[in-house]
Amino acid sequence: MDDIDAMFSNLLGEIDHLSQSLTQADGDPGEDAASRENSFSIGFTDLNESLNELEDHDLDALMADLGPKIPQQESSSHEGISSRDNAQASTPPTSPKFTPTNFLTSPTAQPSSQVKKEEPQTKAEKIKLALQKLKEAKVRKLIIKVLMSDKSSKTLMVDERQTVREVLDTVFEKTHCDCSFDWSLCETNPELQIERSFEDHECLVELLSAWTRHSENKIYFVLRPQKYVMFTEPQLFYMWKKPKASLSGINSQAKELLIKESFGGSTQIVPDLEGTLYLKEDGKKVWKPRYFVLRASGIYYVPKGKTKSSTDLACFVRFEKVNIYTTSNYRQMYRAPTNFCFILKHPCIQMESPYIKFLCCDDEHTLSLWVTSIRIAKYGTVLYKNYQAAVKRASTLQGFQSPAHKDRSNGHTSLGNPHPGSSYVEGYPHKPPPDFLPPPPQAKHL
Structure with a gap:
């Protein structure tokens, strides 16, 4: 009986410990407003800095969104709220610095005269406005700083409904660049010395939500000649076993047929x-x-002592929960055989972890083959739809560009012909521009 009582007491203790852990995971309700105020922007010191960087029309749009949404009943942002939906509509959840969160904070009450001016006239208009505000109250908004290759930056306000393609269009309007489909938004992680180009169909706010407390990650607007090379030069990936000399002579009709088949x-x-x-x-x-060996579901390998037959293949990693990242200076950082490395990891892993898969290639061409082919396996036909939309958008925008800008973005890019103006050789970060991926301590700049 004594043993049973002891076991039961230990079980109660474990349950209590688990309950406390779950409570802590939901966030500390006693966190002060000052720390919350630092959680609304990416790439800024605090909220005031990010708001000051906004252009007038973006700030006006933000104030219009915040104005009539929330009644004056929110007296304090420190009081606990039982409903999760109410918490999203009234006060931002506690979250680490530089992590995207709900941007809808308690607005200052407007004068009654101003509210009456904006009041809809008919019942149908009132219902429509009410539904719109209820929907908007659950949309996360974020102020981000996008860094350019010339070390300047652009400040944007994005919400969780916007795809990377839509954000790129906004950057085009602000920068007046050549609007080539090679332009990309990339995230960099100095902790792991890695970077990844976001895919056009991904939602930017969701991607940035994986960044951790005090993250030093940054967003860059850069040219990536390899972004859609699988459609401009498909033979390099689907006929890679043939001699390189024979691949260069393939005409456009053969390329189109290969794309259609694939x-x-x-x-x-x-x-x-x-x-x-x-x-x-x-x-x-x-x-x-x-x-x-690459398959549609993931990467497989031959364990030590086994043959190359399909029956001996073991699963190395599946693509559902991981993204592929290219690396910088891994020969010095991890004693890799070469600097042509890539890793596969879950997007929420932001520092060194045993769950990261590290792989290294002999040369740059092999790196290009694996990275692009893994993207094809992971995203499939979505990439082709992204490419078609990007080409259509680029041709539309180029109609308003100068002839010099048109010439820069009309040519296709192959593995051995980097896009003009690109700071990268074949689109990979082993030759980064200054300050793009800072090396680890005691490492020399490239």
């Missing part, structure tokens, strides 16, 4: 890619060669 059917065709890559052992700076 992306126009009922099923997605993934490049039949396989070869030897170096795998970093967990917790060690030791890299071992392994034979890897």
Whole structure:
């Protein structure tokens, strides 16, 4: 009986400990307003700085959104709120610095005369406005700073409904650049020395929500010649086993047929890619060669002592929960055999972790093959739709551009012909511009 009582007491203790852990995970309700105020923007010191950087029309739009949404009953942002929906509509949740959160804070009460001016006249208008405000109250808004290659920056206000493609269009309007479909928004992580180009269909606010407390990550607006090279030069990935000299002579009709066969059917065709890559052992700076095979569901490899037959293949990683990132200076940072490395990780992992998969290639061409082919396997026909939309948008915007700008974005880019003006060789960050990916301590600048 004594043993049973002791076991029961231990069980109660474990349940109590688990309850406390879940309570802490939901956020500390006693966090002060000053720390909350620092959680509304990406790339700024505080909320006031980000608001001051907004252009007049963006600030007017923000104030119009915030004005009539929330009644005066919100007397304090420190009081607990039982309903999650009410919490989203009244006060931002506690979250780490530089992490995107709901931007809808309690507005200052407007004079009654001003409210009456904006009051709808008919019942139908009142219902329409009420539904709109209820919908808007759940939309997260974010002020972000996008860095340019010339070290300038642009401040944007985005919400969770906007895709990366829509944000790129906004940047085009602010920068008056050539509007090429090679332009990308990229995130950089100095902690891991990695970067990734966002895909056009992804929602930017959702992507930035993975950033952690005190994150040093940044967003860059840069040219990426490799962004859609699988459609401008599809033979490089679907016919990669053939000699390179024969691939350069393929005409446009053959390329279109290859794209149609790979992306126009009922099923997605993934490049039949396989070869030897170096795998970093967990917790060690030791890299071992392994034979890897690409499939639509993920990457498989041949374990030590096994043959290359399909029955001996073991699953290395699946693509559902991971993104692919290119790296910088891993030869010095992790003693990689070369600097042509890439990693596969969950987007929420922002620092070194045993759940990150490190792979290294012999040369730049092999790196290009694997990174682009993995993107094809992960996103499939969505990439082709992104490409078609980007080309259409670029041609529309170029109608208003000067001839010099048109010439820059009309040419296609191959693996060995970087886009003019790009700071990257073949679109990868092993030759970054200054301050793009700061090296780790005691590492030399490239």
